[in-house]
């Protein structure tokens with residue numbers, strides 16, 4: 001018999017809006033063979049019955065059931081994480097940055113490593129590993145930077161398709177102010193960019209994998225290159241990613257290189273690179289006028305607090321961006337950031353917001369600047385999806401969205417999380433269940449601050465199991 005529907009049963013947690021947590025207790029989610037969520041039934045005991053009621057033409061043998069036993073009360077489903085900014089090619093350097101800051105870090109650590117991935121075997125080893133690692137940490141969508149090399153960028157796209165992660169693949173574009181051993185001419189860059197777009201859209205043809213135009217950052221891109229990329233983005237309706245306003249020395253360099261532009265953001269805007277499908281990493285030192293411009297253009301921002309702390313770049317004022325209606329997600333920014341875990345990035349986002357709050361004199365403002373556990377879990381999931389302009393496809397559990405999910409298990413004896421008997425919840429979030437609600441929120445905080453990949457039991461992208469932490473007891 002051919003499988004026509006999979007039903008997942010257990011407790012589902014997601015963040016449908018900033019600061020809001022939704023807990024769906026003993027719920028069945030039905031997923032079609034194309035990975036789309038077809039129905040959600042709350043407060044249900046019998047997942048198979050729900051499936052057969054949903055589609056009366058189905059036979060039981062055509063339905064697969066993934067049920068978390070009620071006894072496994074420390075387990076819940078959460079949407080897969082979205083990493084809005086990650087340099088796959090830099091993964092071998094995770095943790096290796098010494099006391100450098102952005103510009104010397106690029107020269108000392110980053111450009112030599114990226115250049116070495118021209119060797120296809122090196123690229124294969126690195127890209128396979130980074131995929132396994134991010135999937136094991138619950139990342140179901142990632143916006144990747146590869147290197148300037150087309151062949152190995154195409155290999156990365158192929159590995160993503162094979163392993164099943166949803167991914168944007170950004171072949172890096174740089175044609176000025178870069179080392180002789182790691183640069184392309186404008187002509188070469190145009191050709192290799194087309195090679196990657198053509199491979200992904202005409203050969204690979206996996207709708208979960210998309211190309212993203214990737215001017216590295218303004219200093220390494222000529223005006224001609226940026227104009228050409230801006231035009232290509234418009235003509236082909238492509239996604240764009242780049243870095244913006246990360247480090248104060250970088251800001252001075254940009255002002256020197258582009259004296260005709262009002263600000264760093266205007267450099268990109270003048271070349272038509274700020275669109276609704278653009279995601280901008282860092283945005284640490286933006287002026288109010290630049291924030292207004294990003295809002296006007298509908299760009300997303302990738303907040304990378306581990307990277308910003310490691311490279312001493314500064315603190316992004318996330319609450320200000322959110323208050324201005326800008327979509328913000330989280331980025332690991334490997335290897336400016338040392339961790340491949342979006343959960344770890346979410347934790348750091350919360351802590352950085354508290355550092356910003358400490359600088360506020362007014363207690364009311366202090367409170368507002370703080371990001372809560374619920375806020376950073378939103379940024380890690382739906383916020384990230386919205387920043388990448390795919391908020392209608394993934395990021396929360398809704399009918400017609402894709403089933404990109406992770407099963408979290410806080411009870412694994414080998415993990416770092418200890419849940420005591422009085423801290424348990426039935427996950428029942430209905431009115432009148434205030435104590436349960438409080439316990440559930442405390443468990444989410446415990447996961448955020450003490451959890452890691454040992455608690456990521458299983459991961460699905462579009463309904464396909466892409467990671468399984470073998471020791472788990474869930475069937």
Ligand SMILES: O=c1[nH]c(=O)c2nc[nH]c2[nH]1
Nearest residue numbers: 087110216217243333336
């Ligand atoms: O965090 C960063 N990582 C990079 O690789 C990079 N290149 C330019 N600017 C950058 N910032």
Ligand SMILES: [Zn+2]
Nearest residue numbers: 243281333336
């Ligand atoms: Zn980066």
